[in-house]
Structure formats: structure tokens, C-alpha cells
Amino acid sequence: MTEAEVAECIPDLWQPLTQEQREFLAQNFMVQKYKKNETIYNEGETPQYLMCLLNGKVKIYKDGVGGRSQIIRVIKSQEYFAYRAYLAEENYVTAAAAFEPCTICLIPMPVIVRLLQENAELSMFFIRQLSKDLGIADERTVSLTQKHIRGRLAESLLFLKDTYGVEEDQCTLSIYLSREDLAHLSNMTTSNAIRTLSNFAAEKLIIIDGRKIKLLEEEKLKKISKIG
Amino acid sequence: MTEAEVAECIPDLWQPLTQEQREFLAQNFMVQKYKKNETIYNEGETPQYLMCLLNGKVKIYKDGVGGRSQIIRVIKSQEYFAYRAYLAEENYVTAAAAFEPCTICLIPMPVIVRLLQENAELSMFFIRQLSKDLGIADERTVSLTQKHIRGRLAESLLFLKDTYGVEEDQCTLSIYLSREDLAHLSNMTTSNAIRTLSNFAAEKLIIIDGRKIKLLEEEKLKKISKIG
DNA sequence: TCTAAAACATGTTATTCAGCACAAAGGTAA
DNA sequence: TTACCTTTGTGCTGAATAACATGTTTTAGA
Numbered sequence: 001m002t003e004a005e006v007a008e009c010i011p012d013l014w015q016p017l018t019q020e021q022r023e024f025l026a027q028n029f030m031v032q033k034y035k036k037n038e039t040i041y042n043e044g045e046t047p048q049y050l051m052c053l054l055n056g057k058v059k060i061y062k063d064g065v066g067g068r069s070q071i072i073r074v075i076k077s078q079e080y081f082a083y084r085a086y087l088a089e090e091n092y093v094t095a096a097a098a099f100e101p102c103t104i105c106l107i108p109m110p111v112i113v114r115l116l117q118e119n120a121e122l123s124m125f126f127i128r129q130l131s132k133d134l135g136i137a138d139e140r141t142v143s144l145t146q147k148h149i150r151g152r153l154a155e156s157l158l159f160l161k162d163t164y165g166v167e168e169d170q171c172t173l174s175i176y177l178s179r180e181d182l183a184h185l186s187n188m189t190t191s192n193a194i195r196t197l198s199n200f201a202a203e204k205l206i207i208i209d210g211r212k213i214k215l216l217e218e219e220k221l222k223k224i225s226k227i228g
Numbered sequence: 229m230t231e232a233e234v235a236e237c238i239p240d241l242w243q244p245l246t247q248e249q250r251e252f253l254a255q256n257f258m259v260q261k262y263k264k265n266e267t268i269y270n271e272g273e274t275p276q277y278l279m280c281l282l283n284g285k286v287k288i289y290k291d292g293v294g295g296r297s298q299i300i301r302v303i304k305s306q307e308y309f310a311y312r313a314y315l316a317e318e319n320y321v322t323a324a325a326a327f328e329p330c331t332i333c334l335i336p337m338p339v340i341v342r343l344l345q346e347n348a349e350l351s352m353f354f355i356r357q358l359s360k361d362l363g364i365a366d367e368r369t370v371s372l373t374q375k376h377i378r379g380r381l382a383e384s385l386l387f388l389k390d391t392y393g394v395e396e397d398q399c400t401l402s403i404y405l406s407r408e409d410l411a412h413l414s415n416m417t418t419s420n421a422i423r424t425l426s427n428f429a430a431e432k433l434i435i436i437d438g439r440k441i442k443l444l445e446e447e448k449l450k451k452i453s454k455i456g
Numbered sequence: 457t458c459t460a461a462a463a464c465a466t467g468t469t470a471t472t473c474a475g476c477a478c479a480a481a482g483g484t485a486a
Numbered sequence: 487t488t489a490c491c492t493t494t495g496t497g498c499t500g501a502a503t504a505a506c507a508t509g510t511t512t513t514a515g516a
Contacts, residue, residue: 062366064374065456072366088359093367116352123351124344130358131316137365138300139321142292145372145415149503151293179464187373189504194465210464210512228293377473407494417474422495438482438494457516464511471504481494486487 001029009105010052012080016121028111032104040082040096040104047086049106053079056102057164057175061184062094071185073136074099076163080129083109087126099175144187147228152186153196154225157206159185161215169214176211229257237333238280240308244349253343258334268310268324268332275314277334281307284330285392285403289412290322299413301364302327304391308357311337315354327403372415375456380414381424382453385434387413389443397442404439 006026007014017025031054034040040051040058058075072094075081085092086109116123143155157173164175177185183193197213200206205221207214215221234254235242245253259282262268268279268286286303300322303309313320314337344351371383385401392403405413411421425441428434433449435442443449 062370064370065379066374068374070370070373072369084359084362087355088363089356090360090363093363113352116355117348120345120348120351123348123355124341126355127315127344127351127358128317130355130362131312132318134312134358134362134365135316135318135321137362137369138290141300141365141369141372142290142298144369145298146292146294146296178462190464191466191505192503194463198465406492418493419475419495420473422493426495459516460514462511462513465509467507467509469504469506472502474499474501476499477497479495479497481492483492484490486489 001026001031009054010107011078012125013052013107013122016119016125017115018119021115021119025107025111025115028108030106032106034098034102034104036098036101038098038102040098040102041092043092043095045092047082047092047109049108050083050086050112051081052105052107053077053081054103054105056104057099058096058102058104059099059181059185060094060096069184070187071181073133074160074163074185083112083126084130084133087130099177099181147225149186149188149192149196150199150224151226151228152188153182153193153200154221156182156186157213157215158218158221158225161218166215171214171216171218173213173215178211229254229259237282238335239306240353241280241335241350244347244353245343246347249343249347253335253339256336256339260332260334262326262330262332264326264329266326268326268330269320271320271323273320275310275320276337277310278308278314278337278340279310279324280333280335281305281309282331282333284332285327286324286330286332287327287409287413288322288324297412298415299409301361302388302391302413311340311354312358312361315358327405327409375453377414377416377420377424378427378452379454379456380416381410381421381428382449384410384414385441385443386446386449386453389446394443399442399444399446401441401443406439 003022003026006029014022014025043062053075055077058081059071060073060075060081061069061071063069082096116126144152147155160173160175164173166172167174179193179197180190183190186193197208201208205217207216231250231254234257242250242253271290281303283305286309287299288301288303288309289297289299291297310324344354372380375383388401388403392401394400395402407421407425408418411418414421425436429436433445435444
């Protein structure tokens, strides 16, 4: 892989570096592919790499009480993940899997740590990213615990639009999730995800066609999400 | 305040610094006192200071749907807080208040940012801290959403023991929370906190004497917490 | 193309927990 | 003291939602 190609894959990481650091990074750069639904890492494993999603869609999730799965966050193209546990000096407390076929760039964490020690701007990038993620996690805790089912599902739909965007028609979500994943994202059972989605469709807030979801009344969904 | 005194207040921040940086920090050091139940900062405000709790106990909380309060985390002596939002370039998404009379050290965030740019070891301290907090937040999301009332309350009691410790008898929690705060920590109504606490007492897992709580059967509480 | 499995859909029941209402106990101030 | 407010405690009711059962549709593999 040429340096120019590496630079294009991981601009946020690349940009702050000196020429010397860039050469070092380019020498420690791997790319790996994952199939749809393939596990990327598991809870309890020892983290070794920082990962950057080059293309595809990834879920970070956690299996809780009685094996019930909760999606903690989702990763879109160009985002970094899988590094938190190493930096906290822990094993993974979450697992990651591919929603769709993915290409992921892997960089050994010791390489990252060395760069962090040499490059203050890079450190600030990680500090900012972790700070943002922690704020999101705090918001999410309250949403998931206090909002009612309709509010949680509406929030998830809007969140998916924000994260992965829409197709050419400006309203069909670009991600086709199973009802089960939608449920795990919204902290509810699969039955209730199906039911509530049907209700939204009956109220003409959305149109469902299999896994394809069109958001018709975004403002009303926002209202439902906000009032809980 | 002498440099030695400053050093004692904020060892984690102080230790990585050069002599020059220490002098700079010592010149930008304030100490402020807060009364019991006094608000330290509010949601929506613009963050200006990193805070370090010198003594006392602090809650970080968030008012959610219908003003229902959720305690997100608690701070003990020597811990840093209130810096996340500034580093994420956001306003506060949480609020902070004193459980008990507190002494807090305040350092303007621009001072911290300057030190972060100069000192890689200090950056690593914040990266590690944020990474740990994010892991805790992820775990907490699943606990609060999936565990049942008894599991959540048991977890809170054990968490309070871990965080603030116990008195000389080795089993009385050192923090005397109102039932309301205990409820907000455990994501339940005050009535249910009272009821479940009474049940634990009836089962001889704990002894309650007003706000004083003695943990008798820690292993059984751990089991209740784990199975949810 | 057939078959089996997975995903989707919907109705019913059971459980958990929030939301009262109200009373007792403790603390605080005039 | 008395009065008042806050906190604690308890019972009852109903709403929200998980769990279960069952049938249908879609998908994937042989």
C-alpha cells in the first residue's frame, strides 16, 4: 500500500503526523475484510489493535443478563474503534460484529501509543474523541432507561439516519437492520420492535417494506423521541 | 498556597509535570468550598474549569424525561471531573452537586490544554481516565437497562462500598444517602428504593438504621447483582 | 425448485414496576 | 412547645412491556 493510500484511509490519524511518523505508521498498517455478521472481536479478549472502518457498518454490543444483547454504539466509515480497552488497560468489555461486509484497517496499539507519546496533536484527537463518546454514553444511559418504547424506537430511527444517512430519495434509511438488531439498539424485545414499527407505519410516520424503512414524518418522530 | 500543598492536592496531575509546568500550574490554582446539596455546575452551562475533589462527595447527574433525575457517576476525593465537556467542545450535558460539604480545586481548562500540548505523560493520564470512564459507562448502560430492581439496588450498594468505603466496623457504608438519591442512582422510584431496601433488611442481607446501611451478606448481594 | 431455517407478524398472558394516596416519623424553625 | 416540612414507609392500582404461543413470510442452502 502506498503512503498516499494509507493517508486516504485514516486521515484523522495521518494528518497530525510528521513525515517520519507517517513512514512508521505506513509500515505498521494492515487491512482485513470481514463478512456480513462476522465477529470482529469478543468480550473478554485482549485488545491488540486500533481499528478504523474503511467501509461497511459495524455494531459494538454487549451481552447482558440472560444473554440479552444490547447495541452500545455503531461505527460508520472512517471511524476508529476497538482502542478504548487497550488505553484503559483492560480486556474488551464489549464485542464487535459487522452489520455488512466490512473492510477494516488495523494498527497495533503499541504503535499508536508510541505516536501518542511523540505527537500532542494526535493525543488531543483521541482525548476529544473519547470525551465525545463519553458524553454520548451519558445521554444514552438516560434515554434507554427513562424513555418509553415508542420514544426509544423513534430515537433509534433518527439516530440511524444521522449516522448512516439516507438513499437518493432523502428518506429511506441506508442501513437495513433486522428487527432483532433494531430491538437490541433500542433496548426492547424483538416482538415489541416489530409491533411498534408497525404502529409507526399505521400512523403514517414511516413506511416499512421489509427491512427498508422510509422516514416520512421526521418532526413527529423527533417529538416522540423527545417526550419519551 | 505553597507548591508542596498544591502537589498534595492533585498528585496525578502534578507528578508528570516539569518544574516549569508546575510553577505555571501553581499560579493557576483555585480552591472553592461547596455546601451540602449545593450545585457545582448545571446542564447546559459552558465548562471553564477542570475540577478535582479535595474532600467531600459529589454526584454527577442528569435530569431526563419529566425531570426524573439519574445519577450518572459519583466522585470521590482526589478524582477529577467537569473536564469532559470542554475537551469534547460541548456544553455540560450533566449537572454536578455536593452530597456533603466539599472542597474543590479548580484549574482553568485552557491551562490544562496547554499542559496537555506540552506533556505527553499528562495526555496519557487523561486518555487512560477517559477510556476507563467510557468502559464504566458502557457497563452501566447494560446494568441499568437489563437488571431488575433488586439487581440494580444490590449493585448500587456494592458500588457505594467500592467507591466510598466503609466505617471501622468494615460493613457500614461511609456515605449516608437519602432514599431518593439511592433511587436515582439505581434507576428506580423512591418508593421502590425504600421497599427493596426493606426487603433486603428483612432477608438479613443488610441492616438499615435511618440512612446508615450495613452490608451483612456481601456475597449474596453480589449474586443478586450479577443475576440481575 | 424444494426444504429447512430464519425472520417477521400478531394475539394473549404474566410480570414488573411506576404512580398514586396516605400515614408515620424525624427534623427544623418560630 | 407547636406547627410545618421533609423523609421514610406501606398498600393498592394500573400501565408498560416482557414472555410466550402460534402462524406466516422470506431467505438461504442443498
